[in-house]
Amino acid sequence: MKRHHITAIILLLAAAAICVYAGGLFLSLREPDVIKQGEGVTEVRKLSDYFAPLKGTRGDTDIYVLKGEGDGGRVLVLGGTHANEPSGYLAAVVLVEKAKVTAGELFVIPRANNSAFTHNDSQEGAPLYLHLTNPAGEERAFRYGSRATNVIDQWPDPDVYEHASSGQQLSGSETRNLNRGYPGRADGNLTEQMCYAITEMIKKEDIGLTFDLHEASPEYPVIHATVAHEKAMDIAAIGSFELDMLGIAMALEPSPVNLRGLTHRELGDYTDTYPLLMETANASQGRLRGATNEKLALDGKDKFYVAAEKLGMLYVPYDENGHSIEERVGRHLQGILSYTTAYSDFSGNVVTIENVPGYEEVMASTVGNFLN
Secondary structure (H helix, E strand, C coil): HHHHHHHHHHHHHHHHHHHHHHHHHHHHCCCCCCCCCCCCCCCEHHHHHHCHHHCCCCCCCCEEEEECEEEEEEEEECCCCCCCCHHHHHHHHHHHHCCCEEEEEEEEECCCHHHHHHCCCCCHHHHHCEECCCCCCCCEEEECCCCCCCCCCCCCCCCCEEEECCCCCCEEHHHHCHHHCCCCCCCCCHHHHHHHHHHHHHHHHHEEEEEEEECCCCCCCCCCCEEECCHHHHHHHHHHHHHHHHHCCCCECCCCCCCCHHHHHHHHCCCCCEEEEEEECCCCHHCCCCCCCCHHHHHCHHHHHHHHHHHHHHHHHCCCCCCCCCHHHHHHHHHHHHHHHHHHHCCCCCEECCCCHHHHHHHHHHHHCCCC
């Protein structure tokens, strides 16, 4: 009998240790990644500065302002709309840590849906973190999160999600998708309030050009593409032409009038900004992938996608080289530079961004080499 008591105590202690470890890991996911702001950052604000009810919630997030000495236009970059699309998040981090603005202002929100970084999509086997090494040899960790707001912060999902301003109906889980909630509602759920705050910020700061940085699975039709509101088509066309001249294939897609709640539609309809959404190819999101791990998210190499490309199932070329995080971040950064130049020329509201690596520079190095 005594032996059984000892066994029971050991098992209870083991269970308690597992619970403590799991609880600690769970709580650690609520801590934001360290972003080491560069010399170009002139101010850090909060999203709640534009909508006070977000203060103290996990919907609140940092806004980095880079103001140049010269007057000019204003540009906003949204990273982390979907926290399982790391190239947009990391491109925004590079801007915060390295960019310098000499004319106009640049606003960067690396974690647009802050809540989505506090969890993973269930049953996807995704990594918790991506690790990059900076020039000093320091390992930096960045969260690989979820497409949607954490259910702990917003629950329950309705059976059917009805977009407030249009009446469009989608799956109930889309109520936690930041890019289905614009222009947002002050009296809506947390995700709608985040959308509302971003929309209010764009209005109050008179943002002229807005980027929303995304990734998509290689079998998704809109990929290696820029989606533009009709009023932003001239800017998008000029910028896409420059990207093509640099050897970067970038399809140009019009924002569908009947697909509601997305940045490229609602921000164009409800504010004066020119909204652009860019997509890169991320195999770790796809349905045809093999093992879902940090390596796949970083190097994009997957034999199943190579086979799928040979069968004509994909919308991007896919070979043994994959689509690395360097390629994907480089595409976003070069797109920001090219489209911002086009916006400056088109509108006369000049925004000059310096010290940001372009596509070729990132491809010749690593993303980590452009971190502080």
